[in-house]
Amino acid sequence: xxxxxxxxxxxxxxxxxxxxxxxxxxxxxxxxxxxxxxxxxxxxxxxxxxxxxxxxxxxxxxxxxxxxxxxxxxxxxxxxxxxxxxxxxxxxxxxxxxxxxxxxxxxxxxxxxxxxxxxxxxxxxxxxxxxxxxxxxxxxxxxxxxxxxxxxxxxxxxxxxxxxxxxxxxxxxxxxxxxxxxxxxxxxxxxxxxxxxxxxxxxxxxxxxxxxxxxxxxxxxxxxxxxxxxxxxxxxxxxxxxxxxxxxxxxxxxxxxxxxxxxxxxxxxxxxxxxxxxxxxxxxxxxxxxxxxxxxxxxxxxxxxxxxxxxxxxxxxxxxxxxxxxxxxxxxxxxx
Amino acid sequence: xxxxxxxxxxxxxxxxxxxxxxxxxxxxxxxxxxxxxxxxxxxxxxxxxxxxxxxxxxxxxxxxxxxxxxxxxxxxxxxxxxxxxxxxxxxxxxxxxxxxxxxxxxxxxxxxxxxxxxxxxxxxxxxxxxxxxxxxxxxxxxxxxxxxxxxxxxxxxxxxxxxxxxxxxxxxxxxxxxxxxxxxxxxxxxxxxxxxxxxxxxxxxxxxxxxxxxxxxxxxxxxxxxxxxxxxxxxxxxxxxxxxxxxxxxxxxxxxxxxxxxxxxxxxxxxxxxxxxxxxxxxxxxxxxxxxxxxxxxx
Numbered sequence: 019x020x021x022x023x024x025x026x027x028x029x030x031x032x033x034x035x036x037x038x039x040x041x042x043x044x045x046x047x048x049x050x051x052x053x054x055x056x057x058x059x060x061x062x063x064x065x066x067x068x069x070x071x072x073x074x075x076x077x078x079x080x081x082x083x084x085x086x087x088x089x090x091x092x093x094x095x096x097x098x099x100x101x102x103x104x105x106x107x108x109x110x111x112x113x114x115x116x117x118x119x120x121x122x123x124x125x126x127x128x129x130x131x132x133x134x135x136x137x138x139x140x141x142x143x144x145x146x147x148x149x150x151x152x153x154x155x156x157x158x159x160x161x162x163x164x165x166x167x168x169x170x171x172x173x174x175x176x177x178x179x180x181x182x183x184x185x186x187x188x189x190x191x192x193x194x195x196x197x198x199x200x201x202x203x204x205x206x207x208x209x210x211x212x213x214x215x216x217x218x219x220x221x222x223x224x225x226x227x228x229x230x231x232x233x234x235x236x237x238x239x240x241x242x243x244x245x246x247x248x249x250x251x252x253x254x255x256x257x258x259x260x261x262x263x264x265x266x267x268x269x270x271x272x273x274x275x276x277x278x279x280x281x282x283x284x285x286x287x288x289x290x291x292x293x294x295x296x297x298x299x300x301x302x303x304x305x306x307x308x309x310x311x312x313x314x315x316x317x318x319x320x321x322x323x324x325x326x327x328x329x330x331x332x333x334x335x336x337x338x339x340x341x342x343x344x345x346x347x348x349x350x351x352x353x354x
Numbered sequence: 355x356x357x358x359x360x361x362x363x364x365x366x367x368x369x370x371x372x373x374x375x376x377x378x379x380x381x382x383x384x385x386x387x388x389x390x391x392x393x394x395x396x397x398x399x400x401x402x403x404x405x406x407x408x409x410x411x412x413x414x415x416x417x418x419x420x421x422x423x424x425x426x427x428x429x430x431x432x433x434x435x436x437x438x439x440x441x442x443x444x445x446x447x448x449x450x451x452x453x454x455x456x457x458x459x460x461x462x463x464x465x466x467x468x469x470x471x472x473x474x475x476x477x478x479x480x481x482x483x484x485x486x487x488x489x490x491x492x493x494x495x496x497x498x499x500x501x502x503x504x505x506x507x508x509x510x511x512x513x514x515x516x517x518x519x520x521x522x523x524x525x526x527x528x529x530x531x532x533x534x535x536x537x538x539x540x541x542x543x544x545x546x547x548x549x550x551x552x553x554x555x556x557x558x559x560x561x562x563x564x565x566x567x568x569x570x571x572x573x574x575x576x577x578x579x580x581x582x583x584x585x586x587x588x589x590x591x592x593x594x595x596x597x598x599x600x601x602x603x604x605x606x607x608x609x610x611x612x613x614x615x616x617x618x619x620x621x622x623x624x625x626x627x628x629x630x631x632x633x634x635x636x637x638x639x640x641x642x643x644x645x646x647x648x649x650x651x652x653x
Contacts, residue, residue, distance in 0.1 A: 091473040094502025120451075121476030142471075143451060145426045151455035155484075166527030171427050194571070195425055198469060199524040200494040201564075204573055204645035207638070209494055211471060236644055239557040255524075260556040261534050261566055268555055268566065269530060348527045 024284070025291040026315055027085070027184060028308045031063045031298055036073040038305035040082045043312030047077055048085040048116065050214075050297065055103040056087040057140055058297040059214030067106070074110055083113035089138035090214040091119045101125050108133050116162070117141075118197060123156035137161040139186070140211070142197035144171075146178035153181050160184055162293060164196050165275065169349045173287045182290035187277045188307060188335065189295025191347055193255055193270040201254050206236045217253045224249070233257075274339035275347045278311070279327040281318045303338050310334050355587060355614045357607060358385035358514060360597045361421040361447075363522065363567055365546035368398040374598070375407045379414035381604055382611040385593060386411050387447055389420045389438075393529070393568045394431050395542065401434055408444045419445040422453040424469040425525045425569070432456075447490070458484040468492050468516060469525075473499055475506030488512035490595065493521045493577065496642035497585060504590050512592040517579040518606055518627075519597025520552070520565050520572040521645065530566045539569075550600035554633065562633040563646075573646065576631040580624040581651040582640055583613055602630035621651070 028044035030036035039047045050056025052064040065073060070086075077084045086107040092100035100122055107115050108130040115133060117123050118140035126133055137143055137152050139162040152158040160182040163172060176183050194201070199216075203209035206221040223234040231243040233252035240257035243249040250256065259268040275295070277284065284292060292315075294307055310331045318325045359378060362371065378386055388404045388411075390396050399407075408418035422435050435453050438446060439462055448454045449467035457464045466472060466481045466489040478489060491500055493516040504513065531553065532542035546552075552567035554574055562574035579586060579594070586594065594614075596606055606627060613623035624635070638647035 091471050091477075093499050094474045094506060095498070097474055097476065119471070119474070119477055120480055121474050121478075124476060124480055141451070142425075142469075145428075145432060145450075145452045147432055147452035147455045148426070148450055151451045151458075154455075155480075166425070167427060174429065193528055194524040194526045197471060198424060200492075200521075200645070201524050201571065203494045203639070204521070204523050205563075207642070207644040211492075211494070212473060212499075238561070238563060239559050242558055258558065259563065260558060260560070261530075261553050264534065265558060268534070269571070270528075 022290065023319060024289060024315060025184075026308065026311055027291050027293040029189075029294055029297040029299065029304060030073065031058065031060075031296075032065070032301075033069045033073050034301040035297075035299075035304040037076055038301040039308045040077050040080045042305045042308035044082055044308050046083040046085055046113070046291070047073075048087055048293075048297070049073065050087045051103055051106070053099065053103075054090055054212070054214045055092075055100050057089050057138075057210060057214045058087075059090075060298055061219065063298060071110060074112065078111075085114045085116055085136065086112045087116040087138065088122065089116050089118045089140045091211045092122060093212060097121075101129075104130065104133075114160070120152075120156065123152070123158070127156050134159050136184070137181075138197075139164050140197040142195050144195070146175050149175065149179050149181050153179065160290065162186075165192060166195050166348050169280065169283060169287070172289065172349070176288050183288075184291035184293055185277075185284070185289055186275060186295055186347075187284070187292035188311065189275060191270070191275045191345065205238055205254055217251075222252055275345060276332075276335055276339065277346060277349055278314055278331060278335065280346065280349060281314055281327070282322040282325045285318055285322060299338075306334060306338060355591070356384040356593045357382065357610055357614070358387060358593050358595045359383045359603070359607070360516070360519065360595045361387040361389055361391040362598045363392055363520075363570065363572070364550055364552060364598075364600070365393070365396045365398065365544065365568070366550055366600075367547060370550075371399055372407070374603075375411065377604065379411060379416070381607045383416070383596070383607050385417040385419060387419045387421045387595075389422070391421045391423055391449060392570045393546070394423060394428070395539070396544070396546065396568075398547070401437060405441060405443070412444070417445065419447050419465055421447040421467060422449045424449040424467070425527070426450055426452050427527070454481070454484065461485065463487040465490065465514075468522075472503070475503055478503055478506070478511070479508055482508040482511050486511065488514055488593070490514040490516065494639050494645065497582070497589065497640050498642055500589055500591075507590075513590065514593035514595055515579070515586060515591050516577065517586070517594035517596060518610065519576055519599060520574070521577045521639075522570055522572055523564070523645075524571040526569050526571070529569050530571065531568050534566065573636065574633040575636040575646055576627075576633070577637065577639070577645070578624060578627060578631065578635040579637055579640055580610065580613055580627070581620050582637060583620040583623075599630065602627075606630055
């Protein structure tokens with residue numbers, strides 16, 4: 019097993035969530051600025067200068083690292099907004115920035131050579147040659163893997179790179195390779211890659227009809243719910259559609275990723291950090307999930323051979339899962 | 355303005371694929387991208403077959419480029435890329451950074467493919483320094499994003515734009531074709547082979563929305579930039595990419611060639627392709643609109 023303990027990396031959509039994560043035992047918190055420089059560019063979310071400074075102070079006082087996600091792709095005409103965000107993050111003394119665009123990595127490496135760079139999941143690096151590319155060219159120290167690899171494939175990556183590997187452990191599940199999905203751009207004009215949002219609220223319409231509750235995205239029918247069915251948010255890939263005369267969740271069922279039971283395996287492989295998704299979720303969610311994962315990681319570190327995902331932990335996590343069900347995602351080969 | 359034929363996105367039976375590329379030799383395209391760019395499990399043609407097709411197309415006066423997978427998960431996928439680079443006879447289109455790494459290390463010039471997410475001049479400049487001789491704009495990028503890149507384009511670097519076909523929109527570890535038949539990806543029975551243009555995904559109101567093509571999701575509508583040809587010419591684009599489909603690829607290439615040569619107006623050319631766009635056409639991405647929209651130009 020890797021000598022350094024695995025880090026628990028928790029989401030902070032705002033100061034209360036950041037404090038909740040710190041209080042519940044996170045090793046790192048990750049956050050973004052209030053604009054399209056990060057991939058959770060949602061109304062009412064993220065940090066301005068003051069709240070981020072407060073958050074960094076609070077986290078650092080408790081020995082917790084702060085990572086800033088600047089993981090969308092700048093365009094030529096708005097390039098300076100992203101470089102200014104890198105400068106701000108460095109000036110505030112964050113512990114790392116999480117980047118996807120190689121132009122921005124090059125800038126960060128030249129301008130702030132002391133700043134730790136993490137490769138975002140939005141960089142779509144799924145193999146060690148890609149990760150070693152970012153290491154050699156831009157000096158990245160950690161890579162977050164897309165949620166598409168099986169555990170055996172993750173192990174292959176870990177074995178062939180010096181870069182620290184971080185994987186997603188819990189939360190909402192993108193079924194598409196991150197950084198390789200333009201479905202929202204196609205349907206709504208809002209691009210995860212460039213605008214930092216998917217299936218945006220401004221494009222959503224909920225409509226009670228004689229056929230049931232209908233959810234639309236830019237006018238496109240994403241799903242229709244019978245009375246008594248819980249109507250979910252119309253994330254484009256989580257709707258019910260018709261393919262070859264069958265109507266079903268054609269792309270993905272609304273389930274959450276939960277890898278808690280794989281923890282001994284994850285730690286044995288030398289994975290350096292495990293990430294909790296959900297900057298758009300409430301401070302209560304962040305606190306609850308962080309607490310469970312902290313306990314589980316500590317239990318696994320004490321005795322990996324006898325580690326069992328406790329029923330009480332799973333029950334706590336299930337309570338906050340989307341769609342009230344969870345999956346091991348791609349880490350479990352049959353899912354693929 | 356050159357025309358290219360993008361890599362075949364679908365899984366056709368071996369003979370159909372061979373016949374198709376035999377016909378491509380006579381199509382009015384200058385560049386042909388070859389190879390499997392969707393799913394590593396597809397095997398009707400092996401790398402040696404693709405290399406053989408490339409040699410035949412070069413003999414017919416085409417530029418042949420072998421495209422790499424956009425999602426590389428296994429050591430065998432990496433081995434295939436190393437073999438391709440070591441072969442060295444043909445150009446390579448890199449569709450993820452692992453391939454860029456291998457090409458740049460060996461100082462082999464390459465095409466920076468449409469999945470590399472090039473949206474700014476700094477990134478384009480870096481790829482050029484690392485050996486890119488041509489780059490393909492991400493289909494979701496607009497003419498404004500292109501303008502920013504063209505204004506700062508390094509000398510000698512060619513620009514290619516996806517101009518016709520169902521747009522590749524997303525890639526997954528999961529196979530949606532297998533899912534439709536309640537199969538797992540590892541035991542998928544290669545169902546893709548039954549759908550030479552993918553499977554149409556409709557909303558519950560019956561609107562054709564997307565196309566399911568294995569692990570790839572495409573638009574249902576055909577992206578078609580013919581009406582925007584004057585703007586493409588004005589922005590200094592060097593190559594327009596056409597994406598193969600089961601029927602009509604020859605007619606589509608002929609129509610683009612006629613529009614480029616001026617023997618068809620862009621508007622007339624666009625409308626003449628209607629029979630090959632059964633779910634309609636769109637050009638929203640180019641106009642910084644939702645991709646599925648069609649912005650009618652005066653042209």
